[in-house]
Amino acid sequence: MPEKPYDHRQIELKWFESWQDADFYKAEENTAKPKFYVLEMLPYPSGTLHIGHIRNYSIGDALARYKWMRGFNVLHPMGWDAFGLPAENAAIANKRTPREWTLQNIAAMKKTHRRFAFSYDWDREVSTCEPEYYRWNQWFFLKMLERGLAYRKKALVNWCPKCATVLANEQVVEGCCWRHDDTAVEQRALEQWFLKITAYADELLSDMARLEGGWPERVLTMQRNWIGRSEGAEIDFTLAGTDTPIRVFTTRVDTIYGATCLILAPEHPLAQQLLDAEGKARAKAMVDARAGRDPGDIDKEGHFTGHYARNPYSGEEVPIWIANFVLMGYGTGAIMAVPAHDERDFEFCRKYAIAVRPVIRPVDGALAVEPGMKEAFTEYGVAENTGQWSGLPSEDARRQMAEYAEQNGFGKAAITFRIKDWGISRQRYWGTPIPVIHCAKCDIVPVPENQLPVLLPLNVEITGTGRSPLENVPDFVNVACPQCGAPARRETDTMDTFIDSSWYFYRYCDARNSDMPFDPAKIAYWFEIDQYIGGVEHAILHLIYSRFFTKMMRDIGLIKNNEPTRRLFTQGMVIAEGTKMSKSKGNVVGADMLAEKFGADTARMFVLFAAPPEKEVDWRVEGAEGIYRFLGRVYRFVTRNAGKISENGASDRKVLRKLHQTVRKITDDFETRWHFNTCIASIMELVNVLYAEEENLSGAAAAEVIEKLALMLAPFAPYLAQEIWDEAGKQGPVFRQCWPAFDRELAKEDEAEIVIQVNGKLRARMSAPFGTPQEELIARAKEDEKVKPLLEGKQIVKAIAVPDKLVNIVVK
RNA sequence: GCCCGGGUGGCGAAAUCGGCAGACGCAAAGGACUUAAAAUCCUUUUUCCGGCAACGGGAGUGCGGGUUCAAUUCCCGCCCCGGGCACCA
Incomplete structure (x- = not known):
C-alpha cells in the first residue's frame, strides 16, 4: 500500500461530520450491563475552553471510552455552571445582558467541545441558569426552610x-x-x-472514613481541618459579685487552676456591658484592625475591663480582659487564659504582666518555677496544686473535671466545630x-x-x-x-452559585424532569458517582457543599446514598511555558487554537503524555510537535501496511510479543493507576519496533497489529483511531468495539535475562529458561567468562539467586 | 509554626512488590534521501578517567547516617521547592 501523509484537518473534519448526528454516547437505564458514572467538573462558561479544561476532559474521556469498551453502561455528562458574577461584569462592559452573554459563551464552548469529540451524552446537558434547573434550587431551599x-x-x-x-x-x-x-x-x-451545614458537621467528618482510599488523602485532610472538630468543655465563670455566668470553651479544663485571667472577644456582648466609653473605643479599634489582615501578622493587644470573674473550681477571682486574638465566631467568644500551658496566653500575659501559674508538670520532671518560665508547657503531664485532682495524669483530670462541672451545674463536656453555617445571600x-x-x-x-x-x-x-x-x-x-x-x-x-454545583450531577440522571428535581429510582441506579475528576482548588468549597447537599437530600427522602462520590481524582494544573496561565498575562493556551494547529487528537495526547495526570503539566509547543510526529508515524505505518500481502513472517513473533505486552500494560494501567503517560510511551515503543521490523512482518501479523493499535488508541485519540479502523477495512465506530484482549503466553519472553552481580555490582548477563532453579543459576553464573576472573583467589561468602531475574555473588 | 506532596540527565519524565537507574518524548549533534530546503528515516546523547577504536574502569537518583547480599525504593536526621492550614482556646 502507498503511504499517506497524516493530515489531521482532513481526518478530523471527515469523522466530525460523520459523527454529527450519531448518538453513540447515550446512557440508558434499562440494560443488563454494569453501570459506570464518570464525571468531570462542569465549567463556568467564560467563553473559551483552554488547555486546562482539555486536560480535565481528556482524562475523563479516556476513562469513559475505556469503560464503554469494557462493556459498561457509561454515564458521561456535561453541563454549565452558568450563573455568576463575570456575566454581570461583562454586561456592564459590553452593554449585553448577562443571559445573552452567557448563552453565547455556552454555544461557543460547546462547539469546541464537539470539535474535541468528548464522549458526552449531550441529551443530558444541564445549564444552571435556566429556570428548569434553578427552580429546583428554590425547591430545595423551601425544603430546608x-x-x-x-x-x-x-x-x-x-x-x-x-x-x-x-x-x-x-x-x-x-x-x-x-x-x-x-x-x-x-x-x-x-x-x-x-x-x-453545621447540623451535619459530625457526619461530614465521620463519613470521611468511607471516602478513605477513594479520595486523595490531602483533600480529606483539608476537609477535616475545615470542619475542625475539637473536644473540650464549656465552663461557666461568674462575674464577680453577681450570678452572671461567663461561659468559656476550653480543650484543657485540667489547666483551669492555672487560669490567671479571663478574656472576651472585643465583640462579646458582655464586653459591651462591662466596658466604659474608652474601652468600647478600644474594642472597636481592635475589630476594625483585624478585618482583612493575616491573623499571624497582628500583635496581641488587650484591655482590662476593670471587672473580675470567679473561677468555679478554685473560687479565685481573676481579671477580665478583652483581647484582639480572641474570636467571637469560635467557641463561646470567651476564653480562660492559662499562660503557663498555652503559647498564646503566655505571650499575652507576659506582655501585660499578668501572673503565670504552672499547674501541670512533665511526667518525668518537676513543676516549672515562676517567675522564670521561658515558654508555655503545652503537653499533657501530671496535675499539681489542682485541688482534689492533684497528682492525676492531666488527661484523666481533664475528663473527670468536665464531669464534675456537669454534676455541679456550671459546665459540661462540649464539642466545638470550626465550620460555620453557609451564608448564601448575595446582593447580585x-x-x-x-x-x-x-x-x-x-x-x-x-x-x-x-x-x-x-x-x-x-x-x-x-x-x-x-x-x-x-x-x-x-x-x-x-x-x-x-x-x-x-x-x-x-x-x-x-x-450563592455554589448551590447550583452542589447537586447538578444528580440532575444529569434525569435532566428533563419537570415534576421533580429527578426521579429517585434513576438516582438509585446511577449513584454513587464512580469517578469524579476535577481540580484540587475545589477541595473544600464545592466538594464539602456537595456532600452536605447529598445528606440533606437523603434526609428529605429523595435519595438513599450517603455520599455523592465514591472516588475522586484531582488532576494537576496546566502551566504555559513555565508560568501560570492567566488572562492578564495573555498566555492562555486556547483549545480552538490547539484543534486548528495540531488537531484534537494531538492536544489530548499531549496533556496525557507530558506527565502523570495528578502532576502539573507544562505546555510546550515542541512537546505537542513530538506527539504530532508520533501520530503521523502511526498513520504512515498503517497506510503502508493495511491490506499487506506477505508470507514473510520472520519478525512476527517479536512484533506480536511486543503488541501483547503493550495491551497488557495499558489494560493494567486503566484498571489501577491511570499513568497514561507511560501508556502512550508503551505505544510509542511498539511503533518503534514496528518500524524496525516492518520488512519481515507477515500480512496476517500486520493486520492484527493495526486492528489492536486502533483499539488501543481509541481512548486517547478517537479521530485517528477511527481513521485507522477504517483503513483496516473495519466497520462501525472503533470506540464501540471490545477492548482488545492479550495473550499471556504470547506476551512472555522466550527466556529470562539474568543479571549477574558480584558484590552487588553488575558484571554480566545470561539468559536462562523461566523457572531455572536457583542453584543452577548460581552454578552457571560462577562459570561465566566475565565473572570467573573476579572470583579467582577470593572466598565466596554467599550467593543469592532471584528466580528469572538476578544472581548476586558475594566474595571476600 | 503545623500537616501533606515532591527533589532522578540540558528539559518533561520512567523504574507498579527492595533486584539492570535514566524507558518514552523534547532539545542537541551527526548521517541518509533531496538540485536545495522542509518533511521523513537511521545513529549518538548521565558524567568522569584510559583508549585511534571495539572496549574497559570509576562515580551517580537533594545532603549525612543506618538496615540489607542488594536502596531512586525501607528507617533516622537535615537542606531545598510546591501546596494546604494557621491566634480555632
Missing part, C-alpha cells in the same frame, strides 16, 4: 468591595476575596440567609432568586411550591453598586403576601 436548615439572621458578614457582595467564609482567602486577592474583605452587619442579579416574601404582618413567607420557579426577570439594569439590581424591578419586588394577601416585598437576594 421547612426543616429549619435554612434560616435568616443578622450577621457580620464578609463583604468584598470589588464584587460588591457578601462572601461565604470559604470564599475568604487570607483575609481577601477569593477572586480578588488584592482586596481586603470588610465586615458588615446584614440580614442574611444561611444554610445549616445573575443567580437564583431566594423564594421568600417579606410581609409586614406575616413576616417571612415562603413562596408556595406551586408558584415555583420564581423567575429571574430579564432586562434588568446592572449597576454594580452593591444593592441587588432586583430591588429596582417593581414587578419583581411588589407582590401580594401568599398568606394574607396584603402588599408585600419579594426577597431580592440571590443564592
Whole structure:
C-alpha cells in the first residue's frame, strides 16, 4: 500500500461530520450491563475552553471510552455552571445582558467541545441558569426552610468591595476575596440567609472514613481541618459579685487552676456591658484592625475591663480582659487564659504582666518555677496544686473535671466545630432568586411550591453598586403576601452559585424532569458517582457543599446514598511555558487554537503524555510537535501496511510479543493507576519496533497489529483511531468495539535475562529458561567468562539467586 | 509554626512488590534521501578517567547516617521547592 501523509484537518473534519448526528454516547437505564458514572467538573462558561479544561476532559474521556469498551453502561455528562458574577461584569462592559452573554459563551464552548469529540451524552446537558434547573434550587431551599436548615439572621458578614457582595467564609482567602486577592474583605452587619451545614458537621467528618482510599488523602485532610472538630468543655465563670455566668470553651479544663485571667472577644456582648466609653473605643479599634489582615501578622493587644470573674473550681477571682486574638465566631467568644500551658496566653500575659501559674508538670520532671518560665508547657503531664485532682495524669483530670462541672451545674463536656453555617445571600442579579416574601404582618413567607420557579426577570439594569439590581424591578419586588394577601416585598437576594454545583450531577440522571428535581429510582441506579475528576482548588468549597447537599437530600427522602462520590481524582494544573496561565498575562493556551494547529487528537495526547495526570503539566509547543510526529508515524505505518500481502513472517513473533505486552500494560494501567503517560510511551515503543521490523512482518501479523493499535488508541485519540479502523477495512465506530484482549503466553519472553552481580555490582548477563532453579543459576553464573576472573583467589561468602531475574555473588 | 506532596540527565519524565537507574518524548549533534530546503528515516546523547577504536574502569537518583547480599525504593536526621492550614482556646 502507498503511504499517506497524516493530515489531521482532513481526518478530523471527515469523522466530525460523520459523527454529527450519531448518538453513540447515550446512557440508558434499562440494560443488563454494569453501570459506570464518570464525571468531570462542569465549567463556568467564560467563553473559551483552554488547555486546562482539555486536560480535565481528556482524562475523563479516556476513562469513559475505556469503560464503554469494557462493556459498561457509561454515564458521561456535561453541563454549565452558568450563573455568576463575570456575566454581570461583562454586561456592564459590553452593554449585553448577562443571559445573552452567557448563552453565547455556552454555544461557543460547546462547539469546541464537539470539535474535541468528548464522549458526552449531550441529551443530558444541564445549564444552571435556566429556570428548569434553578427552580429546583428554590425547591430545595423551601425544603430546608421547612426543616429549619435554612434560616435568616443578622450577621457580620464578609463583604468584598470589588464584587460588591457578601462572601461565604470559604470564599475568604487570607483575609481577601477569593477572586480578588488584592482586596481586603470588610465586615458588615446584614440580614442574611444561611444554610445549616453545621447540623451535619459530625457526619461530614465521620463519613470521611468511607471516602478513605477513594479520595486523595490531602483533600480529606483539608476537609477535616475545615470542619475542625475539637473536644473540650464549656465552663461557666461568674462575674464577680453577681450570678452572671461567663461561659468559656476550653480543650484543657485540667489547666483551669492555672487560669490567671479571663478574656472576651472585643465583640462579646458582655464586653459591651462591662466596658466604659474608652474601652468600647478600644474594642472597636481592635475589630476594625483585624478585618482583612493575616491573623499571624497582628500583635496581641488587650484591655482590662476593670471587672473580675470567679473561677468555679478554685473560687479565685481573676481579671477580665478583652483581647484582639480572641474570636467571637469560635467557641463561646470567651476564653480562660492559662499562660503557663498555652503559647498564646503566655505571650499575652507576659506582655501585660499578668501572673503565670504552672499547674501541670512533665511526667518525668518537676513543676516549672515562676517567675522564670521561658515558654508555655503545652503537653499533657501530671496535675499539681489542682485541688482534689492533684497528682492525676492531666488527661484523666481533664475528663473527670468536665464531669464534675456537669454534676455541679456550671459546665459540661462540649464539642466545638470550626465550620460555620453557609451564608448564601448575595446582593447580585445573575443567580437564583431566594423564594421568600417579606410581609409586614406575616413576616417571612415562603413562596408556595406551586408558584415555583420564581423567575429571574430579564432586562434588568446592572449597576454594580452593591444593592441587588432586583430591588429596582417593581414587578419583581411588589407582590401580594401568599398568606394574607396584603402588599408585600419579594426577597431580592440571590443564592450563592455554589448551590447550583452542589447537586447538578444528580440532575444529569434525569435532566428533563419537570415534576421533580429527578426521579429517585434513576438516582438509585446511577449513584454513587464512580469517578469524579476535577481540580484540587475545589477541595473544600464545592466538594464539602456537595456532600452536605447529598445528606440533606437523603434526609428529605429523595435519595438513599450517603455520599455523592465514591472516588475522586484531582488532576494537576496546566502551566504555559513555565508560568501560570492567566488572562492578564495573555498566555492562555486556547483549545480552538490547539484543534486548528495540531488537531484534537494531538492536544489530548499531549496533556496525557507530558506527565502523570495528578502532576502539573507544562505546555510546550515542541512537546505537542513530538506527539504530532508520533501520530503521523502511526498513520504512515498503517497506510503502508493495511491490506499487506506477505508470507514473510520472520519478525512476527517479536512484533506480536511486543503488541501483547503493550495491551497488557495499558489494560493494567486503566484498571489501577491511570499513568497514561507511560501508556502512550508503551505505544510509542511498539511503533518503534514496528518500524524496525516492518520488512519481515507477515500480512496476517500486520493486520492484527493495526486492528489492536486502533483499539488501543481509541481512548486517547478517537479521530485517528477511527481513521485507522477504517483503513483496516473495519466497520462501525472503533470506540464501540471490545477492548482488545492479550495473550499471556504470547506476551512472555522466550527466556529470562539474568543479571549477574558480584558484590552487588553488575558484571554480566545470561539468559536462562523461566523457572531455572536457583542453584543452577548460581552454578552457571560462577562459570561465566566475565565473572570467573573476579572470583579467582577470593572466598565466596554467599550467593543469592532471584528466580528469572538476578544472581548476586558475594566474595571476600 | 503545623500537616501533606515532591527533589532522578540540558528539559518533561520512567523504574507498579527492595533486584539492570535514566524507558518514552523534547532539545542537541551527526548521517541518509533531496538540485536545495522542509518533511521523513537511521545513529549518538548521565558524567568522569584510559583508549585511534571495539572496549574497559570509576562515580551517580537533594545532603549525612543506618538496615540489607542488594536502596531512586525501607528507617533516622537535615537542606531545598510546591501546596494546604494557621491566634480555632
